[in-house]
Amino acid sequence: MNQQTAQRNDTTANGDSAEDRVRIFDTTLRDGEQAPGFSMDRRAKLCMAQALETLGVDILEAGFPQASPDDFAAVEEIARTLRTATVCALARCQTGDIDTAARALEHAKSSRIHLFLSTSPLHREHKLGMSKQQVVETAIASIEHARKYCADIEFSAEDAMRTEPEFLIEVFSAAIAAGATTVNVPDTVGYITPSEMLERITYLRQHVRDAHKAVFSTHCHDDLGMAVANSLAAVSAGARQVECTINGIGERAGNAALEEIVMALKVRAPHFGLRTGIDTRKLHPTSRLLTQLTGQVVQRNKAIVGDNAFAHESGIHQHGMLKHRDTYEIMHPQDVGISETTLVLGKHSGRHALRQRLEALGHTVDDEAMESIFKRFKALADRKREVRDEDLEALALGQDPDATGPWHFTQLHTTSHLGGSASATVKLRHDDGREIGEAAIGDGPVDAVLRAIERATDTDMVLTGFQVRAISEGGDAQGHAQLSARHAKRDWHGSSVSTDIIEATAHAALAIVNRIERHAHERSDAPALGATA
Ligand SMILES: CC(=O)SCCNC(=O)CCNC(=O)[C@H](O)C(C)(C)COP(=O)(O)OP(=O)(O)OC[C@H]1O[C@@H](n2cnc3c(N)ncnc32)[C@H](O)[C@@H]1OP(=O)(O)O
Ligand SMILES: CC(C)C(=O)C(=O)O
Numbered sequence: 001m002n003q004q005t006a007q008r009n010d011t012t013a014n015g016d017s018a019e020d021r022v023r024i025f026d027t028t029l030r031d032g033e034q035a036p037g038f039s040m041d042r043r044a045k046l047c048m049a050q051a052l053e054t055l056g057v058d059i060l061e062a063g064f065p066q067a068s069p070d071d072f073a074a075v076e077e078i079a080r081t082l083r084t085a086t087v088c089a090l091a092r093c094q095t096g097d098i099d100t101a102a103r104a105l106e107h108a109k110s111s112r113i114h115l116f117l118s119t120s121p122l123h124r125e126h127k128l129g130m131s132k133q134q135v136v137e138t139a140i141a142s143i144e145h146a147r148k149y150c151a152d153i154e155f156s157a158e159d160a161m162r163t164e165p166e167f168l169i170e171v172f173s174a175a176i177a178a179g180a181t182t183v184n185v186p187d188t189v190g191y192i193t194p195s196e197m198l199e200r201i202t203y204l205r206q207h208v209r210d211a212h213k214a215v216f217s218t219h220c221h222d223d224l225g226m227a228v229a230n231s232l233a234a235v236s237a238g239a240r241q242v243e244c245t246i247n248g249i250g251e252r253a254g255n256a257a258l259e260e261i262v263m264a265l266k267v268r269a270p271h272f273g274l275r276t277g278i279d280t281r282k283l284h285p286t287s288r289l290l291t292q293l294t295g296q297v298v299q300r301n302k303a304i305v306g307d308n309a310f311a312h313e314s315g316i317h318q319h320g321m322l323k324h325r326d327t328y329e330i331m332h333p334q335d336v337g338i339s340e341t342t343l344v345l346g347k348h349s350g351r352h353a354l355r356q357r358l359e360a361l362g363h364t365v366d367d368e369a370m371e372s373i374f375k376r377f378k379a380l381a382d383r384k385r386e387v388r389d390e391d392l393e394a395l396a397l398g399q400d401p402d403a404t405g406p407w408h409f410t411q412l413h414t415t416s417h418l419g420g421s422a423s424a425t426v427k428l429r430h431d432d433g434r435e436i437g438e439a440a441i442g443d444g445p446v447d448a449v450l451r452a453i454e455r456a457t458d459t460d461m462v463l464t465g466f467q468v469r470a471i472s473e474g475g476d477a478q479g480h481a482q483l484s485a486r487h488a489k490r491d492w493h494g495s496s497v498s499t500d501i502i503e504a505t506a507h508a509a510l511a512i513v514n515r516i517e518r519h520a521h522e523r524s525d526a527p528a529l530g531a532t533a
Contacts, residue, residue, distance in 0.1 A: 007379045018255075022265060022274050023241040024258060025217065026057040028290065029074075029361045030064055031089055031255050032245035039294055044293040045074040046081060051286050052246075052419070053085045056278045057258075058240070059112060064090040065066060066097040072104050074370035079108035086152065088112040093142035102149035112152040119171050132167055134173050143178035150287035156184035156219065159191040161207050165203060175372065182215045182241060183494050187230055190253060191224025194233035194244050201237035212465070217241035220256045222248060227256035232264055259304040259336065267331050284337035304336055311342045315350025317326035318343045324359045354392075361389055363396040388493050397465070406431035407457055407514055414445040424448035426506070428456050459512045461485035461492070468501050475505055481505040485512050487510035492516060515524045 028054075030044050032038055040048065045063065052060050061501040062078040063071040087108045091097035093115055103445050105111040117128075124130050130138065139155060145151050155175040160168055185201060192200070198400040200526045201218070205211050218234035218241075220227040231242045248257030262278045269275070287305035289296055301305045312318050320327035321343065333341050341351050350372055356364050358373070365373060373395050380401055381387050394401040411427035422445040438456035439499045442448035446466070454460060465484030470477040481504035482495045494511030498504035 001527055008265050017028060019240060020274050021240065022235050022276050023215065023217075023239050024056070024262065024276050025056040025059040025219075025243040025280055026052050026089070026245065026258060027219070027243050027255060028245040028249065028258075029078075030061040031219075031243075031251060032247075032249035033063070034251055034356040035249055035254065036287065037251050038294050040074075040293055042074040042077060048079050048290060048293055049078040049082060051282075051289050053082050055282045055286050056276075058277060059088050061088040061090060061114060061243075063104075065100045066091065070173065072100065072493070075101075075104040076107070077352070079105050079111060084107055086110040087113050087152070089118065090114045091142075091146070093117045093138045095142075095145060098142060098149070099145050100265075102146070105150065110152075111150055111499050112154055113150050114147045114154040114156065114184075115139070115146060115180075116140070116156035116158050116184075116186075118158040119167060120162040121164070122162060123159045132170075136171055139171060140174050140178040143180050147179040149166050151181070151283055154217070155180040155183035156186055158186060158340075159188040160185045161187040161188070162195075162202070164224065165200065167206045168204060168207075172204060172211075172214075172246070174207065176210050176214045180214055182217050184217040184219055184241070184243065185239070186219035186243075187221055187227075188219075190221035190227060192230055193226060195231045197230045197233040198237045201234050201239050216239050217243060219243035221251060222253040222255065222354060225253070225299050228260045228264065231256040231261050234267070234270065235265075245413050247302070248525075249290070249296070257303070259287060260364045263304050263331060263336065266335075280335050281337045309333075309336075310338050310340075313344045313345050313346045314348040315353060318353035324357055345377070345381070345387040346385060347378065349377075349381070351389075357389070358392060358396055361393060361396070363380055363393075365396065389490070390492060393519060403518060405514060406517060407510055409506070409510065411437070412437070412449070412506055415451060416445045422448045424452045424506075426452045426456055428453075428510075433526050445502050446505050449502065450509050453506065453509050453513060457517070459487065459513045459516055460513065460517070461487040464491065468505065471497065479504045481508045483508040483512060485509075487512075 012278050029048060033040055040123040049060055062075040065072040065075045075089050089101035089104050091101040091113055100420055101113050117135060118124060119135055120276040124135060125176050126448055143153055143155055157163060157168055157171050157208060175183055186194060202218060205216060207415045218231055218239050220230040231376055235242060242261055244258040244261050246257040246258050248254040248289060254352060262276050262280060266280060284305050298306055303309060312321055312328060317328045320333045345353060345357060351370060354374060354377055355365060355370060375501050376395050377387060380391060392399040407428045410429050414422060416422035421441050424445060425443045429435050436456045438452045440448050440451035440455060462485060464486050469480045471480045472478045477495050478499055479501035480497050481501060485492050492512045492515055494508040496504045496507030
């Protein structure tokens, strides 16, 4: 293991009042992965580690090598692969853990061993069965042992925020004297408030012996929803490393969300006067990658990376946004890697946004027609959650957006075989009296059904989105299939519900085909309702 990282710490060590750089210590692959539902195998961890390095994290905690052979292998592979980020491995204050961590990090370009030991009275008494003195001695012995392998040593006082502040001074002073280059003050159980955090870090920085020789760090959990606020309070008090995770994943309610901390420091730069090395345009893609690797979606209203973070449905906000985007957005979606703001049309939308969308779709609408379309739009929006472009076109053209057909299923049959191809047979009836049957094979029954429908209806479409979600519980749950497809340079959407997810998917696909055909038909012969297209 090389010794470069310690020099990096020295040159940017805490206590230098000119220092304005906050190190981002990412623990998505350690604390994040520890949470139920977020386990990742070695391949997934390597893929995520590469994305995190590209994002620009300073230190990447790759895992806890003593935990399992696969975690050891994951840390080892990440250590061999990464070039710019410091790769960190977690270890208890036990010789075996430290030796294992050191072995896993052996080939890293830049490495760190992260040692932790509980310091709070609760943990000392009930978990470790150690006196204060034993805690200090164990920490010192472990740091000294780890220093034989690596110059960059982080020491975490687990449950620091429920530890006597004077004892923390003793522990951290001893840790720095033994060679720790980063001292981490974790709020392990998400207990502290921002004002207390500010006070605690300030106090520690003032009283810990040789505090300037180490970087102060924090690691906050979100049990009371204050992890990000507490992390920001810590940096305001002089901490220059924050430990955080993508999407805020982690034990229980999670860790502080990396994207929120980074964007708070960027958007409120005049307030904090601090910067990070993160390429913020990669935040959204990195968040998406994590959801793909873990299968755990992000809630819509999640700050920075949620689907609604740059989406507006209410008319008053949309009107403001159309006049000046800063009225309701404090950052640009492009700054976090989202292509654009979306104005979603729904029951809360007003005339300004509706007119803007109709115009974008090529419909210039006079005021009288607008009133009529708006009334029908509101009635439709009360029934549907979201009004799509195809619904708006139907409204603009004076058509019924609830229309069904012209194609209807009379037969649908699919087969699939383990490890083999799948096939689908469909029979469709058209409102003009035609009845057409087609069969197709595909990579799975969904692919086969889509191909058979395309052939039967002579419609080309490229599937761009496919989601099936259970909307009730149990083995007989209703599946809601949502499909998006591209046809004639436009996006089309269809959805359907069934206890059979293949059937729901087939109906959603046929809904798209029907919309495309109705649209072509309406455009060719229906005069617009006071609208010109
Ligand atoms: C706050 C945090 O997030 S800390 C990190 C938590 N992460 C994890 O625990 C994930 C990985 N963990 C594991 O895979 C397992 O717990 C292992 C392999 C590390 C250990 O497994 P086991 O040896 O079976 O022990 P187990 O987990 O049941 O109990 C923990 C032991 O570690 C001891 N211990 C806990 N923390 C520390 C520490 N920081 N330093 C030294 N010993 C510690 C406990 O006192 C207990 O010791 P005991 O076995 O002598 O009673
Ligand atoms: C290992 C430490 C930093 C930790 O995860 C915690 O205290 O939550």
